[in-house]
Amino acid sequence: MDVEELRQNLRHSVNLLGALNLTRAAKWAGEALVGLREPTEEVETSVKHKQIHNFETLPHRESDCMMLARGQFNSKEFSRCAYSLRKCQSPQAVFMRLHSTYIDGDRKREEESQGILGANDSKVTNANAPHVLKELSSLLESPQYSDDPFLLYLYGALLLKQKSTELATETLIKSIKLYPFNWSSWSELITSITGLDEAQLILHDLEVHFAHDFSALTMVRIGKIVIYQELFQHFEQLFKDLQGLLELFPNFAFIKTQSALVSYHALEYQQAENTFNSVLQQDPYCLDDMDTYSNILYVMDKKSKLSYLAQLANEVDKFRPETCCIIANYYSLKCEHEKAIMYYRRALALNRNCLAAWTLMGHEFVECKNSHAAIESYRRAIDTNPKDLKHVLDMHLYSLYYYQQASIIKPHDRRIWIALGQCFDKLKKVEDSIMAYKRALSLSEYIDLSIVYKLALLYQTLGQEAEVYANMRTIYVEEVNTEHHSDETAKARIWLARHEMKQGNYSEAYSYAVDLTYGTSQEIEDARAITRAARNKMNN
Numbered sequence: 001m002d003v004e005e006l007r008q009n010l011r012h013s014v015n016l017l018g019a020l021n022l023t024r025a026a027k028w029a030g031e032a033l034v035g036l037r038e039p040t041e042e043v044e045t046s047v048k049h050k051q052i053h054n055f056e057t058l059p060h061r062e063s064d065c066m067m068l069a070r071g072q073f074n075s076k077e078f079s080r081c082a083y084s085l086r087k088c089q090s091p092q093a094v095f096m097r098l099h100s101t102y103i104d105g106d107r108k109r110e111e112e113s114q115g116i117l118g119a120n121d122s123k124v125t126n127a128n129a130p131h132v133l134k135e136l137s138s139l140l141e142s143p144q145y146s147d148d149p150f151l152l153y154l155y156g157a158l159l160l161k162q163k164s165t166e167l168a169t170e171t172l173i174k175s176i177k178l179y180p181f182n183w184s185s186w187s188e189l190i191t192s193i194t195g196l197d198e199a200q201l202i203l204h205d206l207e208v209h210f211a212h213d214f215s216a217l218t219m220v221r222i223g224k225i226v227i228y229q230e231l232f233q234h235f236e237q238l239f240k241d242l243q244g245l246l247e248l249f250p251n252f253a254f255i256k257t258q259s260a261l262v263s264y265h266a267l268e269y270q271q272a273e274n275t276f277n278s279v280l281q282q283d284p285y286c287l288d289d290m291d292t293y294s295n296i297l298y299v300m301d302k303k304s305k306l307s308y309l310a311q312l313a314n315e316v317d318k319f320r321p322e323t324c325c326i327i328a329n330y331y332s333l334k335c336e337h338e339k340a341i342m343y344y345r346r347a348l349a350l351n352r353n354c355l356a357a358w359t360l361m362g363h364e365f366v367e368c369k370n371s372h373a374a375i376e377s378y379r380r381a382i383d384t385n386p387k388d389l390k391h392v393l394d395m396h397l398y399s400l401y402y403y404q405q406a407s408i409i410k411p412h413d414r415r416i417w418i419a420l421g422q423c424f425d426k427l428k429k430v431e432d433s434i435m436a437y438k439r440a441l442s443l444s445e446y447i448d449l450s451i452v453y454k455l456a457l458l459y460q461t462l463g464q465e466a467e468v469y470a471n472m473r474t475i476y477v478e479e480v481n482t483e484h485h486s487d488e489t490a491k492a493r494i495w496l497a498r499h500e501m502k503q504g505n506y507s508e509a510y511s512y513a514v515d516l517t518y519g520t521s522q523e524i525e526d527a528r529a530i531t532r533a534a535r536n537k538m539n540n
Contacts (some may be wrong), residue, residue, distance in 0.1 A: 035252025078104035149179035292323035490519030
């Protein structure tokens with residue numbers, strides 16, 4: 001009975017969401033409906049739906065205007081759609097008008113931005129957004145509109161784009177509590193969640209609210225899977241929850257894809273590949289998240305399979321962002337980085353919030369040694385999704401690039417050269433790090449022993465023992481002259497003492513170690529051991 005009630009609710013949501021032009025949410029609900037397990041027997045149920053946007057009760061004139069507006073929206077005439085609904089007052093008509101107005105502003109912003117990474121790309125904003133946001137804020141204070149889940153969804157989505165995350169999250173939760181079957185609300189809520197603790201509090205609140213509603217609770221279970229997947233969790237209970245949903249929705253590609261993504265984040269590439277294969281066998285025209293599948297094939301170096309996926313995606317829909325990312329990955333694997341960048345740009349022209357495209361394009365710019373473009377790509381990836389840490393793997397380029405620019409502007413500032421040395425060290429560019437630290441030393445008014453010690457360690461990495469000795473000796477001499485003790489001087493004494501022991505210079509080793517009465521307990525103990533060993537050698 002519970003499953004049949006869920007089926008009826010999903011069926012109702014497909015019609016309602018489609019009527020409101022929430023096409024992605026309607027598609028998601030339709031796929032969930034068809035993916036739900038078959039009933040064991042014919043069961044007739046009569047589910048009483050909460051009266052949300054009952055179009056049959058609308059005045060004829062308003063209903064006629066909405067039918068006209070729906071056709072205009074589907075024809076991408078968003079301004080006309082909004083204009084046709086200007087006199088309508090029902091919540092569903094107001095939602096369609098404001099939604100169309102916002103989308104029209106987004107369309108104009110795309111036209112004015114001069115392309116991805118263009119001169120005005122990050123400066124141009126949606127000119128209609130402030131007006132829509134202001135009207136929504138006013139409408140939601142009115143009893144007629146305050147509890148409309150779709151106006152709340154739109155308000156929350158716009159607040160999120162304005163970086164008012166806390167209020168956006170509260171608004172989206174309210175929308176979901178009023179109508180849990182709008183996956184667009186869930187998508188925006190998932191985007192707003194930045195941490196595990198916050199996610200657990202929100203999910204607990206929703207589970208309590210829907211404790212006695214199987215259909216709504218199922219939506220919470222699906223939302224939980226996606227939230228934990230996007231937060232890169234892969235604990236045992238998550239896999240059990242996934243299995244439960246797969247049993248309930250055996251033919252729902254979305255759930256299978258979430259399972260593949262969880263495996264992908266857990267670095268279980270073979271399992272993820274097998275799951276994506278299953279999705280393609282079930283629905284060979286499905287491109288959702290197939291760009292991630294191409295990432296897996298890239299990492300596993302499966303060129304022929306990636307080539308086949310690229311051809312398949314191109315035949316299905318060459319203008320999907322996922323297709324462009326798949327083809328870009330194929331060219332990247334062939335080391336054709338310029339072509340890869342071109343296809344990532346195409347993906348972003350189709351959807352500038354495509355996180356994978358921003359991140360992977362940044363990697364391609366690194367390969368092309370275009371640091372400035374790489375940095376901008378990674379910055380945009382962070383803006384798109386702060387939760388995804390993959391782009392942070394290359395954030396050292398931020399520091400390196402800007403410190404290099406700073407060194408040009410202020411070439412005599414030792415602090416900048418020290419920072420450059422640290423960046424090069426992290427990048428394993430030992431020679432460049434040595435040059436930067438030497439430059440910093442030359443600009444110092446005194447001998448900075450911490451820099452000298454870092455130089456010694458870098459030379460040790462290169463196996464240049466003579467240079468290591470020279471720097472360690474500099475530290476020791478400076479200690480003797482200034483009578484100033486530090487961690488570096490203790491470490492230098494230990495190194496010098498061990499070096500002289502290896503060379504058979506026991507008296508020198510003894511002199512370095514015998515006076516070491518500071519430093520860590522381990523260093524003091526090492527010094528005593530060297531002193532005893534050197535004394536024994538000298539006495540023999």
